[in-house]
Amino acid sequence: MNAQEQIIVPLDVADEQAAIALVERLTSVTFFKVGLELFTSTGPKILEVLKSRQKRIFLDLKFHDIPNTVAGACRAAARYGVDLLTIHATSGNEALRAATEAVQAGAADAGVKPPKLIAITLLTSLSSRQLAFELKIPLELPEYALEMALMAQEMGLDGAVCSPVEVAQLRQSCGDDFLLVCPGVRPTWAQKGDQARSLTPAQAFAAGANYLVIGRPITAAADPELAWKRICEELVAVT
Numbered sequence: 001m002n003a004q005e006q007i008i009v010p011l012d013v014a015d016e017q018a019a020i021a022l023v024e025r026l027t028s029v030t031f032f033k034v035g036l037e038l039f040t041s042t043g044p045k046i047l048e049v050l051k052s053r054q055k056r057i058f059l060d061l062k063f064h065d066i067p068n069t070v071a072g073a074c075r076a077a078a079r080y081g082v083d084l085l086t087i088h089a090t091s092g093n094e095a096l097r098a099a100t101e102a103v104q105a106g107a108a109d110a111g112v113k114p115p116k117l118i119a120i121t122l123l124t125s126l127s128s129r130q131l132a133f134e135l136k137i138p139l140e141l142p143e144y145a146l147e148m149a150l151m152a153q154e155m156g157l158d159g160a161v162c163s164p165v166e167v168a169q170l171r172q173s174c175g176d177d178f179l180l181v182c183p184g185v186r187p188t189w190a191q192k193g194d195q196a197r198s199l200t201p202a203q204a205f206a207a208g209a210n211y212l213v214i215g216r217p218i219t220a221a222a223d224p225e226l227a228w229k230r231i232c233e234e235l236v237a238v239t
């Protein structure tokens with residue numbers, strides 16, 4: 001797989017029309033993320049639009065609820081035939097286990113391939129300071145992210161979402177078969193915005209990420225396709 005297929009562009013826009021406009025401006029992008037804003041706005045229709053254009057889909061709904069409820073949501077989401085699906089690790093062991101089983105059941109019901117179920121460890125917008133003083137978690141941030149990833153792995157999930165700053169440690173502890181997806185990635189020329197723990201695309205891949213999620217540096221650029229190409233060229237230059 002080349003780097004172009006490992007960069008996921010989030011369609012963080014308000015409606016179907018805006019999403020399609022972005023997809024049409026980004027003709028070389030093969031993998032898109034549908035998150036809370038767009039899915040809440042359009043429902044599953046947007047997934048059909050992307051599939052009809054042969055795009056891969058990361059359905060990022062970040063489920064977080066009691067075991068019975070997340071299992072139901074995962075069963076329903078798995079029927080869509082998407083590639084990646086998210087749940088918060090802090091849903092706990094029982095919910096993660098139930099979600100893993102539900103994803104298989106939902107996909108089997110619909111006769112589609114099950115999505116890879118991946119756990120959010122700690123949102124990349126949060127800093128060490130916020131972890132300690134707002135969330136009152138008495139662990140160092142890298143240790144906390146690692147604990148969440150290990151719990152997800154133990155419960156049978158396929159991977160985790162983490163910031164590029166933690167990815168090397170997670171890769172070392174979770175092994176090569178565990179998928180690591182990194183948002184919070186910023187080329188040197190882009191603004192960080194609300195991302196607290198970021199590295200460049202090349203650094204994130206070098207540290208062991210399988211996929212990067214890169215949004216505003218591409219989607220908010222005056223020419224999104226040009227920004228995308230610049231990122232891809234910078235990656236080629238360092239590999």
Ligand SMILES: O=C(O)c1cc(=O)[nH]c(=O)n1[C@@H]1O[C@H](COP(=O)(O)O)[C@@H](O)[C@H]1O
Nearest residue numbers: 010060122123124161183184213214215216
């Ligand atoms: O699950 C995610 O994709 C996610 C997890 C996380 O911890 N941090 C995070 O930023 N994201 C998503 O990754 C994308 C990052 O977008 P940009 O900050 O614009 O590159 C957004 O769609 C976020 O919802």
